[in-house]
Amino acid sequence: MSVSMPGSHANPSDHSDSGAQAPLVAADGRPLKVSLRRALFKNKLRAVLLVAPLMLFLLVAFIFPIFSMLTRSVESNEVRTILPTTALAIQAWEGEGLPDETVYAALAHDLKEGQRNRNLGRVASRLNYEYSGMRSTITGTARRITNVEAPESWRDTLIDAHRNWADPAVWSVIKRESRGYTLSYYLAALDMRYDADGSIVRQPESRRVYVDLMIKTLWMSILITFLCFLLGYPVAFLLASLPMRSASLLMMLVLLPFWTSLLVRTTTWIAILQSQGVLNNILVALGVIDDQSRLQMIYNETGTIVAMTHILLPFMILPLYSVMKSISPSYMRAARSMGATGFTAFRRVYFPQTVPGIGAGAILVFILAIGYYITPALVGGESGRFITNFIAYHMQVSLNWGLAAAIASLLLGLVIALYLIYNKLVGSDNLKLG
Amino acid sequence: MEKPNGADSEKKKSFVVFDSVQKTYDGETLVVKNFNLDMDQGEFITLLGPSGSGKTTCLMMMAGFEVPTHGQILLDGTPITRLPPHKRGIGMVFQNYALFPHMTVAENLAFPLQVRNIPKSTIADKVKRALSMVKLEQFGDRRPAQLSGGQQQRVAVARALVFEPPLVLMDEPLGALDKNLREEMQFEIKHLHEDLGISMIYVTHDQSEALTMSDRIAVFDDGIVQQLATPEELYERPENAFVASFIGENNAFIGDVLSLTETQAEVRLASGDMIQALPVNVGGQGQKTTLSLRPERVYINPDPGSLPNILQARVKEVIYMGDHLRTRFEVAGNKDFIVKTPNSSAVHRYMAGDTISVGWTVNDCRALDA
Numbered sequence: 001m002s003v004s005m006p007g008s009h010a011n012p013s014d015h016s017d018s019g020a021q022a023p024l025v026a027a028d029g030r031p032l033k034v035s036l037r038r039a040l041f042k043n044k045l046r047a048v049l050l051v052a053p054l055m056l057f058l059l060v061a062f063i064f065p066i067f068s069m070l071t072r073s074v075e076s077n078e079v080r081t082i083l084p085t086t087a088l089a090i091q092a093w094e095g096e097g098l099p100d101e102t103v104y105a106a107l108a109h110d111l112k113e114g115q116r117n118r119n120l121g122r123v124a125s126r127l128n129y130e131y132s133g134m135r136s137t138i139t140g141t142a143r144r145i146t147n148v149e150a151p152e153s154w155r156d157t158l159i160d161a162h163r164n165w166a167d168p169a170v171w172s173v174i175k176r177e178s179r180g181y182t183l184s185y186y187l188a189a190l191d192m193r194y195d196a197d198g199s200i201v202r203q204p205e206s207r208r209v210y211v212d213l214m215i216k217t218l219w220m221s222i223l224i225t226f227l228c229f230l231l232g233y234p235v236a237f238l239l240a241s242l243p244m245r246s247a248s249l250l251m252m253l254v255l256l257p258f259w260t261s262l263l264v265r266t267t268t269w270i271a272i273l274q275s276q277g278v279l280n281n282i283l284v285a286l287g288v289i290d291d292q293s294r295l296q297m298i299y300n301e302t303g304t305i306v307a308m309t310h311i312l313l314p315f316m317i318l319p320l321y322s323v324m325k326s327i328s329p330s331y332m333r334a335a336r337s338m339g340a341t342g343f344t345a346f347r348r349v350y351f352p353q354t355v356p357g358i359g360a361g362a363i364l365v366f367i368l369a370i371g372y373y374i375t376p377a378l379v380g381g382e383s384g385r386f387i388t389n390f391i392a393y394h395m396q397v398s399l400n401w402g403l404a405a406a407i408a409s410l411l412l413g414l415v416i417a418l419y420l421i422y423n424k425l426v427g428s429d430n431l432k433l434g
Numbered sequence: 435m436e437k438p439n440g441a442d443s444e445k446k447k448s449f450v451v452f453d454s455v456q457k458t459y460d461g462e463t464l465v466v467k468n469f470n471l472d473m474d475q476g477e478f479i480t481l482l483g484p485s486g487s488g489k490t491t492c493l494m495m496m497a498g499f500e501v502p503t504h505g506q507i508l509l510d511g512t513p514i515t516r517l518p519p520h521k522r523g524i525g526m527v528f529q530n531y532a533l534f535p536h537m538t539v540a541e542n543l544a545f546p547l548q549v550r551n552i553p554k555s556t557i558a559d560k561v562k563r564a565l566s567m568v569k570l571e572q573f574g575d576r577r578p579a580q581l582s583g584g585q586q587q588r589v590a591v592a593r594a595l596v597f598e599p600p601l602v603l604m605d606e607p608l609g610a611l612d613k614n615l616r617e618e619m620q621f622e623i624k625h626l627h628e629d630l631g632i633s634m635i636y637v638t639h640d641q642s643e644a645l646t647m648s649d650r651i652a653v654f655d656d657g658i659v660q661q662l663a664t665p666e667e668l669y670e671r672p673e674n675a676f677v678a679s680f681i682g683e684n685n686a687f688i689g690d691v692l693s694l695t696e697t698q699a700e701v702r703l704a705s706g707d708m709i710q711a712l713p714v715n716v717g718g719q720g721q722k723t724t725l726s727l728r729p730e731r732v733y734i735n736p737d738p739g740s741l742p743n744i745l746q747a748r749v750k751e752v753i754y755m756g757d758h759l760r761t762r763f764e765v766a767g768n769k770d771f772i773v774k775t776p777n778s779s780a781v782h783r784y785m786a787g788d789t790i791s792v793g794w795t796v797n798d799c800r801a802l803d804a
Contacts, residue, residue, distance in 0.1 A: 328530065328532065330528045330529070330530065330532040331532050331534060333497075333499055333519070333526075333528070333532070334526065334528055334532035334534075335534075335545070335549075336498075336499075336518075336519040336520045337497055337498075337519050337520070337522075337524060337525070337526040337594075337603075338520075338525075338526075338545055338546035338549065338593070338594075338597065339520050339523065339546055339549045339550055339597065340520055340545070340546075340549040341520055341549075342520075344549055345520075348545070348549075349534055349545075352536045353534075353535065353536055
């Protein structure tokens with residue numbers, strides 16, 4: 001950095017003469033921008049090093065899984081990898097009638113190969129999602145042709161082994177799924193499917209599940225958010241206006257739920273709300289309801305809404321509190337001194353200033369609610385289930401990970417879309433988390 | 435202490451009256467002990483005092499945000515002690531302006547008119563006039579955060595005046611401004627007060643602000659008004675040691691009263707020196723007293739015998755203040771005896787260690803409570 005002093009001495013006067021166009025230089029003759037970059041480099045490096053562990057963690061535990069989930073929701077390489085020659089041969093087929101002998105021969109070859117490698121199960125179940133009965137078609141055919149060598153016509157042999165091989169629809173599924181990617185998970189997640197001709201149609205009425213559930217999850221989350229707002233706003237107001245000592249006591253009560261296990265909190269609601277539970281017993285004892293007509297408040301929507309509102313309430317109160325705390329009481333006083341009644345002062349002066357807190361709390365609660373799993377699973381019963389419970393079901397029970405990934409991706413997309421809409425309506429500067 | 439107002443005693447109905455008002459928050463200590471005030475229409479009264487002296491509490495009781503525990507407050511003859519703030523029709527400027535951040539300047543000014551259900555066209559008109567009154571015509575569409583401190587201050591004043599209240603309260607409105615701006619705003623507020631003829635109650639802890647702006651000043655300490663008088667009275671004729679030391683600069687001596695007549699008290703200091711002083715607030719012979727002497731009333735090197743009080747003074751320090759010199763002496767055991775001399779070529783500058791004599795008249799040296 002240090003350059004001989006005499007030279008640098010002459011510089012400033014030189015440059016003041018040479019006009020405004022010349023780039024500014026530091027005392028040592030380097031361009032000012034370079035010097036600045038150099039001076040800031042260390043700080044930047046330190047900042048990067050400080051966040052590096054977290055970035056790495058996020059990359060491994062968050063970005064990568066999301067990416068993997070997104071790929072899995074469209075990935076379909078079973079036909080390609082397990083029935084490779086068939087996948088190649090079928091490209092020549094135009095979709096009219098049945099494919100020719102070479103395709104059948106390729107399939108027979110792949111099936112035998114697969115039987116030997118014991119990996120037909122994957123492709124069988126994959127194709128079974130697309131065309132029901134394909135599992136037994138593939139495994140059965142593979143078993144039947146194990147000992148058949150070079151027959152006159154593989155087509156006849158295979159059709160003989162299973163009549164599905166005479167159905168052009170089966171072949172169009174195989175051709176479609178040999179592309180390596182598929183839309184069928186997303187179609188399934190949106191209650192749609194490919195019909196026999198390969199065009200996209202809605203599922204029959206009885207099999208439509210996910211769209212309705214998605215909508216239900218959405219409105220229940222909105223309702224829970226709204227209830228949290230209704231219950232949380234007065235509490236936050238009290239917290240912000242009470243003197244220090246009582247406020248910190250109240251704050252403890254607000255934070256208390258965070259110190260108890262989620263499971264404990266949820267099961268407590270079961271104890272309170274169930275038909276032989278505390279609340280029903282009290283109502284019966286008071287004579288409000290009959291012993292025979294005890295209220296069903298758990299294992300349905302009510303249970304989910306009550307328990308989740310309770311669990312998510314602190315996430316509404318905390319941002320509201322931090323915003324309210326920063327609103328000086330002199331605003332309300334000023335409004336009152338100018339002739340506004342207490343209510344008008346609140347509505348026109350106080351409330352608008354809490355909007356950023358409402359926004360932050362609402363978005364926090366809503367995003368947490370829409371992806372909530374454990375509470376709906378425990379207290380939701382049949383009607384109080386969320387879309388997340390189906391994601392878990394497909395992850396753990398049906399093992400249809402592609403579908404689980406597709407539903408999860410749609411959920412992610414929905415949350416992002418809602419956030420963008422919200423941002424457009426309210427503005428991100430109206431979002432204050434503390 | 436009376437204002438030199440008209441001779442018509444029939445119109446001597448006070449505009450604002452505090453009648454033996456007391457206030458306590460915890461039931462143990464009185465924040466305001468016994469506040470009495472009679473304020474005339476159009477008067478500018480300042481409540482001056484150190485923080486915690488009860489001045490802001492009095493203002494808040496006037497505004498209606500606090501209720502007195504005892505006593506009565508009257509506005510224009512009507513008791514308002516328990517009237518809620520929004521029914522009082524008093525304008526108020528807050529310490530940090532309290533401009534509503536989510537509204538524009540014009541909306542802020544319109545607010546007090548809107549809550550009074552004034553027709554829209556009238557509101558627009560009045561807002562425009564209020565903005566031009568504080569010279570902010572082109573700032574109506576800005577948010578308060580986009581204005582400088584001085585501009586925010588002006589908006590706050592305009593907002594307190596826009597609904598034409600007969601009385602405006604100001605709670606340390608200039609505290610957040612830098613010195614130059616503060617002085618400029620002092621004059622602007624003073625001129626608004628004179629032009630509009632409204633009454634003002636102003637709270638500050640800055641004595642120079644109080645002296646320049648007020649018709650009368652109530653000096654608060656410890657919940658009690660120590661003196662309520664015009665600025666000149668307060669400075670020239672402080673009634674007790676607190677006022678003397680709080681308003682302006684003051685050289686104080688503590689001593690015992692040896693003899694006492696109507697016009698003169700002879701006081702012996704701890705150093706043994708005798709001083710002749712004007713008795714203002716002394717108990718009597720043998721009592722302790724605080725002598726108060728303004729630095730600008732001290733004569734340097736007076737002719738011997740020309741003044742009743744002449745003492746030896748040793749120069750401790752000379753501080754250059756630009757327009758004047760502050761010289762710190764040790765006089766009769768008081769090491770903080772300050773003398774101010776104008777910085778002119780005629781005045782001799784002393785050096786630390788010089789010994790000279792200082793003197794003052796009887797009337798300039800006031801004997802106050804100990």
